[in-house]
Each structure stands twice: as structure tokens, then as C-alpha cells.
Amino acid sequence: MASFLALGQIIRTLPKYTRARTTVWAFSLVFLIPYLANVLAISRARSSAQQSFDHFDQHPVEVLVKRAEADFESLLRKQSQNYTAAHGEYQRRYGVMPPHGFEAWYEFATLHQSPIIDDFDMIYENVSPFWTLSGKEVLESMSHVHNTPQSDLWLCTVSGHQPKTHCSHHHRTFDRHIHLLFEDLVGGVRGSFPDLKFLVNHIDEPRVLFPRHSGKVNHHGNRLINVTNMSHQPVWNSITRYCPAQISSRGTGTQQPVETFGLPFVTDALAAMDLCQHPEYSALHGLFMSPTSFRLVESLVPILSTGSPSTMGDIIYPSPAYAEREFQYVDRHDVEWDSKQNKIYWAGSTTGGFVSDDKWRHYHRQRFVRLGQKVEKQQHYYLRRRNGVIGRVTSSFLNSRWFDVAFTRIFQCERKFCRDQRAFFTVKSWADKDGALGSRLVFDIDGNGISGRYYKLLASRSAPLKQTLLREWHDERLVPWLHYIPISQSLEELPELVSYLTSTRAGQRRAKEVAERGRDWSSKALRKIDRSIYTYRLLLELARLQDPERPAGGS
Numbered sequence: 001m002a003s004f005l006a007l008g009q010i011i012r013t014l015p016k017y018t019r020a021r022t023t024v025w026a027f028s029l030v031f032l033i034p035y036l037a038n039v040l041a042i043s044r045a046r047s048s049a050q051q052s053f054d055h056f057d058q059h060p061v062e063v064l065v066k067r068a069e070a071d072f073e074s075l076l077r078k079q080s081q082n083y084t085a086a087h088g089e090y091q092r093r094y095g096v097m098p099p100h101g102f103e104a105w106y107e108f109a110t111l112h113q114s115p116i117i118d119d120f121d122m123i124y125e126n127v128s129p130f131w132t133l134s135g136k137e138v139l140e141s142m143s144h145v146h147n148t149p150q151s152d153l154w155l156c157t158v159s160g161h162q163p164k165t166h167c168s169h170h171h172r173t174f175d176r177h178i179h180l181l182f183e184d185l186v187g188g189v190r191g192s193f194p195d196l197k198f199l200v201n202h203i204d205e206p207r208v209l210f211p212r213h214s215g216k217v218n219h220h221g222n223r224l225i226n227v228t229n230m231s232h233q234p235v236w237n238s239i240t241r242y243c244p245a246q247i248s249s250r251g252t253g254t255q256q257p258v259e260t261f262g263l264p265f266v267t268d269a270l271a272a273m274d275l276c277q278h279p280e281y282s283a284l285h286g287l288f289m290s291p292t293s294f295r296l297v298e299s300l301v302p303i304l305s306t307g308s309p310s311t312m313g314d315i316i317y318p319s320p321a322y323a324e325r326e327f328q329y330v331d332r333h334d335v336e337w338d339s340k341q342n343k344i345y346w347a348g349s350t351t352g353g354f355v356s357d358d359k360w361r362h363y364h365r366q367r368f369v370r371l372g373q374k375v376e377k378q379q380h381y382y383l384r385r386r387n388g389v390i391g392r393v394t395s396s397f398l399n400s401r402w403f404d405v406a407f408t409r410i411f412q413c414e415r416k417f418c419r420d421q422r423a424f425f426t427v428k429s430w431a432d433k434d435g436a437l438g439s440r441l442v443f444d445i446d447g448n449g450i451s452g453r454y455y456k457l458l459a460s461r462s463a464p465l466k467q468t469l470l471r472e473w474h475d476e477r478l479v480p481w482l483h484y485i486p487i488s489q490s491l492e493e494l495p496e497l498v499s500y501l502t503s504t505r506a507g508q509r510r511a512k513e514v515a516e517r518g519r520d521w522s523s524k525a526l527r528k529i530d531r532s533i534y535t536y537r538l539l540l541e542l543a544r545l546q547d548p549e550r551p552a553g554g555s
Contacts, residue, residue, distance in 0.1 A: 058390055059383065060265045061481075061500055063258050065510055068481035075479070079117045083107075089118045094128075096555040099544040101193045105537055108189065112529045119476045120537055126315040127541045128555075129210060130302055135550035141301040142199055142546075145225050146170075152295055153303065154178055154202055158539065159195040163187060167200065176202045177320040184323065185532040186539065193536075196543045199303045200317075203293045204351075204449030206308040206470075209239055211298050225299040232290055232354045236282040239296075239311050243276035261383050262392040263493040266486035273469055274310045284489045285446070285469060286353020286363035292412055292448050302545065307450035307470035316473050317538060318531040321452030326433055329459035333434040337461055337512055342502050344465065345439035346372070346405045347431035350421065351447035355413035360421060364467070364489070365407075365445060371491055372405035373426055374398055380495040402498045404439060406431070412448075437462060440511055441501060443487075446470055458484065458522040463501070463515040467491075473534050477525050483518040 057063075080086035083106050090098045109117060130138055146155050154175055156167040165182040167175050178200050201207045211226075230238065258267045266272045275281060282288050287309075297303065305314035306321070321327060352365045360366055370376065377396055384393050406428040410421045436442040436453075442462045444451050450470050457464040458478075467487040480486040485501075487494060500507035544550065 057506075058259075059500060059506070060258055060260045060263070060267075061497070061507065061510055064265065064267065064481040065513070067255065067258070068479050072479045072482050075119065075477075076115065079115070079119075086117050093118070093121070094124050099540040101540050101543075105533075105540060108536060109533045112533065113524075114530060114533050115525050116477050116530075120534070122316060122471070122473065122476060123534075123538050123541055126313075127302070127538075127545055129313065130300060130545055131555050132553060133300060134552040134554075135545065135547040137552065138302065138546045139197075139548065141225070141299065142197065145227070145297060145299060145301045145303075146199060148225055148227050150229060150295060151227050151297065152203070153207075154200040155197060156182065156200055157195065157197045158182065158186065158193075161191040163189060163193075169202075172202075175200075177323070178202060181318070181320040181323060182535070184528070185318070185535045189532070189536055193540050193543045194547075196539060196546060198539075198542055199301070201303050201305040201314065203295070204306075204447065205287060205291050205294050206305050206312045206314045206449075207295060207297045208301065208303050208305075208308075208313040209296055209298050209311070210242075210300055210313045212242060225297065225301065228296045228298070230294040230296050231292065232356060234282075234289055235291060235294055235296070236288040239288075239309065240275050240279075240282075243311065260493075261390055263381055263383065263496060264488040264490055265493050265497070266480060266488055269475075269480045269486050272486065272488065273471065275469070276311065278489070281469065281489055283359075283362050284364060284367070286365070287446070287448070287469070289359055289363065290353045290356065292351070292354045302542065307472050309469050310471065315538070315542075316471060317535060318473050319450055319452065321450070322455050322531070323528070324452060327452045327456050329456040330434070334437045334461050337440065337515060340440045340462060341404070341438055342508075343402050343404050343439050344372075344441035344443055344498055344502075345436045346443035346445070347408050347428060347435060348445075348447070349409035350407055350412060352445075353412070353448075355417040355421070357417070358420075360413065360417055365447070366421070366425075368443070368445060368467070368491060369405050369407055369425055371398075371494065372403035374400055374403075375424060375426075381492055382496045382499060398495055399499070402502055405443070436460075440508075440515070441465055441498065443467075455522065455526055458518045458526065461515055461519060463511045464518060465494075465497075473531075474526060478521070482514065483521050485514060 080089050083103055086106050087098060087102070090102070106117070133141065142155075145151050146153055154167045154169050154172075156165055156178065158165050163186050165179055165187070167179045169175065211224075258265070260267065271277060302315055304317045306317065306319035308314035308316060346368070348365070350365060353360075353363045355363070361370070371378070378398075379394050379396055380398055382393050382395060383390055407421075407425050408428045408431045410418050410425075410427060413421065436457065437460050440462055442457045442460070443465050444454050444457055445467045446469065450472055451468070454464070454466070464484040465487050466484045467489065469489065478484060485497070487497075501511040502508065544555070
């Protein structure tokens, strides 16, 4: 607008009846009219959103936040308050005795004020399939796969009264800080678990698929292990091949359904991540369409990974990325909520899949940036109240002021398709690593694997919006719609969600609450010591699993 005012001053200096003056005025109006039309559209959209929901509590966000508050209160209230209760709760949940060293673990957890004592179901779910093997068979399977060509796995050992970690690889020397992570997390735990070994996947993508018949052996008597390099090719059919035989337990199914008025707000985060319930994900995520690295291990063998989709059998451990310097939150680099820009921010690279054809337009990161940059005309959905009734409306309008999103690097692609993406998107040459902290809403999304910046966003004074299909160790302690806002894979609800959180008083209040609650809980439940507590308990389970004296089927 300032430019148009300046242009007006220049035009006034021209002779009054010259043809040039008329031409310049006409030329300026060509650009002014669309600008004014956009301003009017933005004003109408804001007014419509405010009239629909500022004094109305039926928006799905309101219902989901209130339910999340009750879920979180229940999570905290049910945690065991003494060792006897914790021991009993373990037996009640899993039907077996806790592993040796559980009492020492409990004392360690309570000494460091862990807010979570009982909810470690992910560890049980990850480890329990291997109980069908004896401890000796577990050790043999680990040795076999580690020595299998192309397995590309690190073998780590933890030993000593004051545990020391040693990791080795057949040909690699850089372990992406795996050794340092375990030294840092469990090096201070003294004499609480026996010597043990474990395999660690150092690449971003997950590795393990349990075969249906895991007991088959070759003519040498070794359990069959199939390692397949599926990099740069579709993997969906491979990793979902056992879905018909799987009985999904994901999603509670016990709560009243939430009315979302035809928009895919995430009402059940576990169910939303279940690949078997969502065949459409095969064409919505780069990991499934063309992973950058994907060495699939088909065998009943325990391998640790930082993240894994629902159908795969990796054992989840805290990512070393969360300890890396570039992903650390620094409070002095943050600003107060009222000083933040009222929009959503994301900047990053085109990780998430390798591009060798035109299907890159459907990869998860590219779809998000395409939406946020309004690269193509799309139909969007909004919720509006008319005559007291909320309904979904369709519009091509998207307020570009809501979104500050861009790629800063185009790579992991063949030359032609790198060039096509550079021409398609507006690419930033650089982005401040703390740039997200200047916005009230901050987006986080899967790359090749988990996103290392997530904890930084949770610790900040901004509200994280999270889209992921990868399970992580912290899933049971982070409550969606309370500590972060989950986003569907389709992104169809995102325009309405951002509109509500930025344009209405009720939505702005909810966004601020999510920012504050996520920040507070992060400081209590996502500390380094919390990762130590989780890893300590995981190692106890792994030690029991590989005990040479444990029989098959025994725990």
C-alpha cells in the first residue's frame, strides 16, 4: 500500500492533461484492484470465522482440547505412588513379573522426579514378540543379522558396574552419535543391569518387519533372515503385507466420537497412525513411495530405531538428534507470545523421500509447502455457522498471511526433478535456525525419519502443529490437543485450523494454552533424565530378553 501512495505522489507531479498521467493511473489500477480484492477477502474470512465461533464452543478444536485435558488428568492421577504399587501395576498390565533390576529402576525414576512411572507400554509392545524365542536364540539372531551382508547395523555392548558403551560396525566409523547417546543416558546408572548387547539402526528410516512364519530355519539350523535393499522404490506393499492378519488395537474406541463436520481433524492419534486402517497413505508419504534409504530386515530380530510406523517391528529408543546442538532450545532466542507473529512457520529441506519421477508432488513435505505457498489453485474447506448450524463450506481462498513456509534446500532427487521443484516452489536461500520462534504456530513434519527439531518447538513459547506417521518413545506421555496439535496426512483440515487459531479470540486463546502447556510439560517429562529413565527401563527388558538361561516363551 505504501508503494501505491508513493506512486500517487509521482503521478501528481505530471502535467494535468498529459496522456502519460492517464496511462500511469490505469496501469497502477491493474495492480491495485487485485490487492484490494485480496484485502477484502481476508477481512471477510476473518469476520466470518469470528462470527461463527467467537461465542460458540462447538468447534472441533474446543471439544478435542477439553477431552485432552481430561485424558491428561487421568494419566497423571493413575501413576503408581510407591514401589509395591508399581510392581503390581506392571504385573496387571503385562501378566508377567518385572525384569531383574526393576526396583532399582523405580528408585532411579522417583529420585529424578519422573512424572511417568507406569506408562511404558511401547517398550512392552516392542519387546514382547521376541519372548517366543529363547534367550540363546535372541543372541544368535542378533549375531546372524549383524554378519549378514548389507545389513548395515551397529552392534553395541553395555558393560561394567558403571556402564560403558562400545559400538562397532563392519565398515563404518561414524555412528551418528549412538555411542555418545548411550554413554550420556545410562553412563551414570551404577550396577543395575547385567552386561548386554543390542543392534542399532543408524539410518533415518525404520528396518524391521516380522515375517509371518518366524520359526523357519535354513539347512545350517540358523533362523532365516532376509535383508532387502528397497531404497528409491515403493515399500508400501511390503510393510503392510500382513495387515489382513493383524488385529489392530490402535485407538481407544471408548470415547464419544467428536463431530468434525466432514473435516479430518485428528480425534484419535493412534488410529490416525495405523497404516492398516489407512491404505490411502501409500500415496501421501515419501517414506512409502520412494525412501532415500530402506534396507528391510525380515526376521524376528531386535533392532533399535528412533522411529517406526505401526506395521514394523523396530524397538524404539530416543533419537540422538534430540541431543545435537542445532536442535537445542535457547530461551534467550525466543520471544513472548504477544510479540510473535500471528501465523504458522516452517522452513526446511526436501527430505522425506528420493525423487526420480513426477510423483514428488504427492510427498508429504512437498504437499505441505505447496499448500502453504499457494503454488496452485486448490479448493479448501472451512467451517461456518449459518442460522445456528455449523457446516463445511468450500472456497479457493487461502490467506497467504497465515503461512510462512518454504524449502531452503532442494535435494535427494535426480537432476531433472530437482530442477522442476526449484521452478515450482519459492525457495529461500537460507533460514535462521531459530526462525520458527518468531511465530505463534510452528509446524513439524517427518523428514526421512523423525524430526529432530520437535523438542525445541515443544520447549518454546510457540504452539507446535505436528504431522507424523512415526512412533517415538515419547508418544505415551505427550497428549495431542494439549501439548501439541496433531495434523492429518491429508492436510484438509489445516486451512480451517489455522484460520481458527489465528483469526478468532477463542482460537488464539487455545493456541496460547497449547504453547504454555507443551512448554511446561516438556520441562518435566522430556528432560535428558527422562530419556535416561526410558532407556534404563528398555535395557532391563533387553537384558532379560537375551538371558541365555531364559527358555522360549519365558519372560
